[in-house]
Amino acid sequence: MRTLNRRGALGLGAGVAAAAGLAGCGTFTGSDDPRPSGGSKDPGSGKGSSGSPKPTARPIGDGSTSFTGKQPHQPAAPRPLEPGEEPPQFVVFSWDGAGEVGNGLFPRFLDLAKEHGAAMTFFLSGLYLLPESKKRLYDPPNNPVGASDIGYLTDDHVKATLANVRRAWLEGHEIGTHFNGHFCGGSGSVGNWTSKQWRSEIDQAKGFVKEWRTNSGWTDLPSLPFDYDKELVGGRTPCLLGQDKLLPTARALGWRYDASSPGGRQTWPDKKQGVWDLPLQQIPFPGRGFEVLSMDYNMLANQSVNSTKAPSHNYPGWRQQSAQAYIQGFKRAYETNRAPFFVGNHFEQWNGGIYMDAVEEAFKHIAREKEKGGDVRLVSFRQFVDWIDVQKPEVLAKLRTLDVGQEPAGDWKTFLADADADAHGTGAASSAPDAPTSANAA
Template identity: 55%
Template sequence: MAVVLTAGVAGCSSSGKDGGAGAVKQVPGSKRLPAGAKGAAPEAAPNRVFRLIGDGSTAFTGSQPEQPVPTRLAPGRKPPQFVVFSWDGAGEDSQKLFSHFREVGRKHHATMTYFLSGVYMLPKEKRKQYDPPKHNAGSSDIGFNDTQGIRDTITQVRGAWEDGNEIGTHFNGHFCGPEGGGTWSVDQWRSEIRQAKTFVKEWKSNTPGLAAEKPLPFDYDKELVGGRTPCLEGRENMVAAARTMGFRYDSSGVGNQVWPKKKGGIWDLSMQLVPVPGRAFETLSMDYNFMFNQSGVTQGDPGMHEYWGNQMRDGLLRAFDRAYAGNRAPLIIGNHFESWNGGTYMRAVEQTIAAVCTRKEVRCVSFRQLADWLDAQAPATLAKLGTLGVGQAPERGWKVFLGGTDGGADRAVHQPDRAVH
């Protein structure tokens, strides 16, 4: 199978913002049961914890709602099929796609990861506060925001976290190419990460008109455990910086549909190569890459929009099917809140969520939840899963393949409470 990764490998937008496996058990107080689960969930427990942090832009409010407890896979049991839907540069603008996909997630029991760009929390009047590596202070290839845009984004970020979704980072100015993230040192990436955190932690100070807004309900220093670099550049040095700053995973690489492993001390949860129906190559599991290989521009022939959307949807479904019936490797999908080619890719993603997240033994989770599950597994189990190739099911079945890997019964692995999760 040929693989085509053209300039579209970056998988990112440059548009500005101006203007049965026992995989999941519910935490006490959680309202949501995973798709296919039986019985009613307990009522939410009162959340009486509240402590403002810093200037009041964020607050400690106790453990995050709607979180599953990871469980160790029992010997001989088939792994669940994990699917992660993630969004680069998440922010709410006039298209209102952030709020729309929050509703899609609630409807189909899908928890997702939203990679927030720090500059979306910084008003353009304060742009000089951003000092990007190798660029003048106040520079950004995706612009900055205005007061209303910041208010709308805060509302969606707050709601997304309360829904149980993860807030990761897409860093800040989205610089790619000759002086972009791929050329930055470890120290420069540390600066970029620190600034991404600061803009989220200090939006009230930076936007006086929002002083009366409610804080974000988490401590971002602890909430932030992963991200995706702009254009997928600079991963090695970024990871070297991030692993000392609380990151547990990265999704900036290009991979195949096999079980994840740790690289550089954190989980490599990269996007994957998936089929392009009707074409003799595979492309990255992201809306931008399908678009680039179909039209090369954001607004191609309107007569092809439906076909292109169906092609992306069917490619993602083929990737899902070969994992679901094969090695059960997590399927990692990346997207943008964009209306490229008439919004055809948004429809494709929504149709994919509806088709897969309601299937038996499927868990549509955030990256953080996937990392929690991976951390809960016996090392021997993960090593065995890592021997399976793309779409490869165990020759003699799961019972034989994973039989007796740790000698124990399926059990919940309760991790110590963290400040925000």
């Protein structure tokens, strides 16, 4: 058993100790017996798959990564909404860290996504591809050389992570970044980093992906099938800290989005400092008088006061409460303003693995809505940004006037048919008033 350090939490809302605004990561545990990825169903065919395709690779640098052509399993090129057309319901499931430590969770959710023809975003921590024997190659801002609040993986787990990241990209998923050492407290916290220090952290995170072969000495493993300089267009910061100083660097690097905002609301997003701001969102928390952030760690923090090993008699109720929080968050958007729904997770077995079971239950519920014919799209952040980037500014401005749980006046046809004229009248993309979150009533 390998236990990595607890990664902290971020509180939102003055005086709210156990409410919606908690974000971060926790104890990363797993056995030393990596589970193989195995085959899975090919979406649409119902037939077994012998594995991912094997494209011809053109090595990049030391061969840690390679150019293999256009990424497989991508949706058709997006188009602008027609006048009066109802927007799709986008749903993005994302994973912080994206390390495979032998608990089988990475391949489990790759299998689930493949079964339902879905894409996800995996925010890879660069250190998960750096062997611990080479940890002094990492020079984190405001921290000692080689330091990390999440620790390092065993060599076998680094290899398992490489295999699953490779599979993920070949099956159409996005590989973003969760940066490296996950520092959330003290003077070395990412919340205190400058834009220049963020640049150093990003360069190192990219370097650990692009040079894993040199750093490990492993020559018998296949390269990652993508150019990470082009693949990396967004990330999520540790504990949702430090976004303001990150964004100038992200914009300079050409990043298209950032998913680090805490306490977002279920409304249509806007850009911040020129980068799409795609936050975790406050969603209904069944049986409680406040909302919870749409991430597994926040379910845990509110149910068991950050304990990852609470009494097991609580697990069935907590699992159902967590699953229903996601389902109700999805339903609220789908039946009203159609704001995109963002969910964050970790490959963790906290409290007996109930949060993994809850997110799978919610995922299947949402996938059934898609399979019943609803225009529900389970996509990566990159795919969502591809879509929103081609929409007319006046249409997006009109969509942003819809508050949480607010249906369009009349119907979608009348609401968006004259978006051009309405946009010139209302102007501001952020014209909807800010409503107080119910978390403050907890």
